[in-house]
Amino acid sequence: MYEIIRKRELNPTVTEMHILAPLVAKKAKPGQFIILRVDEEGERIPLTVAGTDPEKGTVRIIFQIVGATTAKLNHKNAGEFIQDFVGPLGEATKTEGVKKVCIVGGGVGCAIALPVAEEFHRLGAEVVSIIGFRSQDLLILEDEFKACSDRLIVMTDDGSYARQGNVTVPLKEMLEGGERFDEVITIGPLIMMKFVVAAVKPFGIPCTVSMNPIMIDGTGMCGGCRLTLLKEDGTRVTKFACVDGPDFNGYEVDFDEAMSRGRMYMHFEKRAYTEACNLFART
Amino acid sequence: MPIDPKKHEMPTQAPEVRAHNFNEVALGYTEEVAVAEANRCLNCKNRPCVSGCPVNINIPDFIARMKEADFEGAYRIISESSSLPAVCGRVCPQESQCESKCTLGIKFEPVGIGRLERFAADYHNEHAEEAPIRPEPNGHRVAIVGSGPSGLTCAGDLAKKGYAVTVYEALHTAGGVLVYGIPEFRLPKRIVAKEVETLKALGVDIETNVVIGKTLTVDELFDLGFEAVFIGSGAGLPNFMNIPGESFKGVYSANEFLTRSNLMKAYRDDADTPIQKGGKTVVVGGGNVAMDAARTALRLGAEGVYIIYRRSMEELPARREEVEHAEEEGIEFNLLTNPVEILGFNNPEDPRDPRNGFVTGIRCIRMELGEPDASGRRRPVEIPGSEFELHVDTVVMAIGTSPNPLIKNTTKGLEVNRRGGIIVTEDGLTSREHVYAGGDAVTGAATVISAMGAGKTAAKAIDEALAGK
Numbered sequence: 001m002y003e004i005i006r007k008r009e010l011n012p013t014v015t016e017m018h019i020l021a022p023l024v025a026k027k028a029k030p031g032q033f034i035i036l037r038v039d040e041e042g043e044r045i046p047l048t049v050a051g052t053d054p055e056k057g058t059v060r061i062i063f064q065i066v067g068a069t070t071a072k073l074n075h076k077n078a079g080e081f082i083q084d085f086v087g088p089l090g091e092a093t094k095t096e097g098v099k100k101v102c103i104v105g106g107g108v109g110c111a112i113a114l115p116v117a118e119e120f121h122r123l124g125a126e127v128v129s130i131i132g133f134r135s136q137d138l139l140i141l142e143d144e145f146k147a148c149s150d151r152l153i154v155m156t157d158d159g160s161y162a163r164q165g166n167v168t169v170p171l172k173e174m175l176e177g178g179e180r181f182d183e184v185i186t187i188g189p190l191i192m193m194k195f196v197v198a199a200v201k202p203f204g205i206p207c208t209v210s211m212n213p214i215m216i217d218g219t220g221m222c223g224g225c226r227l228t229l230l231k232e233d234g235t236r237v238t239k240f241a242c243v244d245g246p247d248f249n250g251y252e253v254d255f256d257e258a259m260s261r262g263r264m265y266m267h268f269e270k271r272a273y274t275e276a277c278n279l280f281a282r283t
Numbered sequence: 284m285p286i287d288p289k290k291h292e293m294p295t296q297a298p299e300v301r302a303h304n305f306n307e308v309a310l311g312y313t314e315e316v317a318v319a320e321a322n323r324c325l326n327c328k329n330r331p332c333v334s335g336c337p338v339n340i341n342i343p344d345f346i347a348r349m350k351e352a353d354f355e356g357a358y359r360i361i362s363e364s365s366s367l368p369a370v371c372g373r374v375c376p377q378e379s380q381c382e383s384k385c386t387l388g389i390k391f392e393p394v395g396i397g398r399l400e401r402f403a404a405d406y407h408n409e410h411a412e413e414a415p416i417r418p419e420p421n422g423h424r425v426a427i428v429g430s431g432p433s434g435l436t437c438a439g440d441l442a443k444k445g446y447a448v449t450v451y452e453a454l455h456t457a458g459g460v461l462v463y464g465i466p467e468f469r470l471p472k473r474i475v476a477k478e479v480e481t482l483k484a485l486g487v488d489i490e491t492n493v494v495i496g497k498t499l500t501v502d503e504l505f506d507l508g509f510e511a512v513f514i515g516s517g518a519g520l521p522n523f524m525n526i527p528g529e530s531f532k533g534v535y536s537a538n539e540f541l542t543r544s545n546l547m548k549a550y551r552d553d554a555d556t557p558i559q560k561g562g563k564t565v566v567v568g569g570g571n572v573a574m575d576a577a578r579t580a581l582r583l584g585a586e587g588v589y590i591i592y593r594r595s596m597e598e599l600p601a602r603r604e605e606v607e608h609a610e611e612e613g614i615e616f617n618l619l620t621n622p623v624e625i626l627g628f629n630n631p632e633d634p635r636d637p638r639n640g641f642v643t644g645i646r647c648i649r650m651e652l653g654e655p656d657a658s659g660r661r662r663p664v665e666i667p668g669s670e671f672e673l674h675v676d677t678v679v680m681a682i683g684t685s686p687n688p689l690i691k692n693t694t695k696g697l698e699v700n701r702r703g704g705i706i707v708t709e710d711g712l713t714s715r716e717h718v719y720a721g722g723d724a725v726t727g728a729a730t731v732i733s734a735m736g737a738g739k740t741a742a743k744a745i746d747e748a749l750a751g752k
Contacts, residue, residue, distance in 0.1 A: 023493065023498050023499065037455055041548070041553070041554065042555050043547060043554075043555040043556040043557075044455075044547070044556075068555060069555060083455070085492065086453065086455070086492040086493070086494060086498070087494070087497065087498065088498070089494065216542055216543065216547065216556075217453070217454060217542065218494075219453050219497075219519060219687065219689060220519050220520050220688075220689070221463075221519045221520070221521070221538050222521065222536060222538050222539035222542050223520070223521040223523070223536040223538065223539055224535070224536075224539045226523075227530075228530055238525070238529070243688075243689065254530075257640075260532065260639065260640035261530065261532060261640070263532075263637075263640075264532040264533075266637070268557035269557070272557075
């Protein structure tokens with residue numbers, strides 16, 4: 001059992017928790033993820049590590065309430081326990097040789113992008129961050145990004161806060177204006193990452209994406225998280241996001257397939273979520 | 284009294300009933316039948332059955348006890364050699380091991396050794412009350428990576444000798460393939476749990492949610508004070524065929540399909556973990572895993588389940604009893620057949636059509652057997668122009684697994700072969716000092732009992748290496 005040390009609501013649908021898991025806290029690097037199970041009957045869900053405190057032995061996770069499991073998790077409070085918490089899984093984000101980086105985060109993906117931005121900042125790289133949200137009430141982690149970015153651009157789809165538009169607008173402006181990065185790293189909804197990749201491509205800048213597909217074990221055993229890379233020579237290569245990723249070369253990822261696979265259990269999830277909400281409404 | 288030429292039949296749930304539930308298929312002998320079956324044993328002098336057992340259980344001696352209805356005595360003899368008798372009695376391919384050597388089998392059906400083993404183990408689990416005696420600690424510490432059959436066996440043997448043993452398991456439940464892979468109807472999870480409890484009672488410490496190679500490395504285990512490490516991490520990575528369409532929704536590896544149903548209990552309506560149920564399912568492969576997947580699909584409510592295997596029934600590697608059970612339950616075998624493409628739904632008019640990307644069928648080709656290949660089996664070759672399509676909703680690939688590279692990638696100096704299997708000596712020693720390995724991590728996908736044999740061998744070698752220290 002793993003204790004929830006702290007809990008904070010970042011916005012009505014996004015929650016931050018600090019979980020006591022000393023072995024994971026000691027090892028986890030930006031870009032890696034954990035798998036948790038809320039209770040004895042629960043499903044295993046992957047969540048990317050949003051920061052660690054090795055001394056206190058805690059791991060920070062930030063999650064959006066999107067289904068039954070995240071609703072159940074959100075129902076737990078500080079001092080309570082979750083059943084299972086295993087990690088760190090996957091490969092850490094590569095940072096070598098990058099002196100200037102653009103981090104593009106979307107929605108709750110910003111929670112994953114933050115430790116990556118912090119790591120580059122710690123290593124002395126110049127960090128330009130672009131974070132985007134649907135609207136002001138969904139904005140998270142602005143102060144944290146400010147602290148680790150040389151420049152921060154906040155976007156909202158509806159213009160309710162900061163600049164109106166999606167994240168590719170300022171990114172394109174910068175690139176077209178002649179600004180160059182050693183790498184662009186984007187973390188967020190698949191459709192956003194697909195467009196970021198398309199925006200960066202004409203400029204030949206390496207573009208890394210962080211994939212978060214459906215998983216069970218997280219150690220390469222089930223293959224449920226597989227995705228396809230389209231290589232330059234036309235070959236299709238299958239990779240397992242849990243052990244080969246979660247970071248991939250954005251130019252190679254077959255986003256359309258990944259989006260389709262992500263919807264595999266949509267009907268089941270909708271029903272389970274409704275049931276979970278009804279359950280909480282009764283209690 | 285003349286010897287009955289046939290084994291006493293194993294009572295089973297009727298096929299039409301069991302096809303709709305996840306309860307165990309084989310119900311086990313009664314005391315009377317067990318004694319009668321034991322009495323078929325000739326107690327022959329040369330005891331060929333013992334050499335057919337990968338862990339060399341003293342078979343004639345335990346059967347002799349059963350003739351006298353001394354089932355506890357029989358259990359004690361079995362447990363001298365096997366840490367998991369209730370498991371092996373159920374999942375061992377006895378027809379190619381102990382029973383294949385049985386002298387009685389020359390003229391008649393061999394003695395039902397597996398069924399007798401199962402009876403003795405179940406009898407013990409039901410009747411024994413006293414906890415096993417914890418041996419005097421010998422002051423040495425050993426870490427075991429993975430709680431599958433090889434790891435549990437190695438842990439059990441060492442614990443009985445007084446070693447302080449810690450087993451690290453990546454998943455949330457101990458048992459490895461016994462809990463995520465083999466279905467409830469063939470190996471009830473309470474039996475695995477009972478075996479794990481027995482090990483715990485012996486003093487074995489089991490740490491779940493620790494991925495060696497990630498949470499801790501093998502080198503860190505030595506830093507923590509362990510003097511030897513046994514790697515029994517299994518054959519993790521599922522193989523796919525690399526044919527078009529394997530990314531469509533509804534295509535599973537057998538590992539994923541079985542893990543969802545077994546470990547995550549997706550077969551229950553109240554489970555949080557989803558699985559695709561109903562419709563038609565095709566399972567590609569001919570091993571025990573393929574049979575397990577096919578029969579699981581049936582029990583999940585499939586309207587039709589097909590096995591597709593590229594060779595003939597003669598080469599089909601699954602345990603005979605599982606094949607018979609599958610046939611009785613109505614699983615349809617498409618032998619000498621190989622898939623060439625998986626077909627999926629695509630509505631060109633509407634990219635948002637929710638049916639897009641789901642499996643609709645599989646295109647296959649008929650095969651015939653040609654010249655023998657390197658394995659000695661006749662190589663299947665395609666018959667040109669024989670392609671045909673099956674309309675299915677779910678495809679399960681049960682064509683084997685490859686060893687998981689997580690440990691290899693994080694353990695300096697650990698040598699592996701071309702296929703990723705850890706290289707070991709006869710004693711199970713790897714290229715690293717005090718690091719041993721066994722089971723599927725070494726051999727690639729094999730049987731529960733051969734993994735147990737490897738765990739046993741390594742335990743003996745570890746004891747010899749550490750006892751003098």
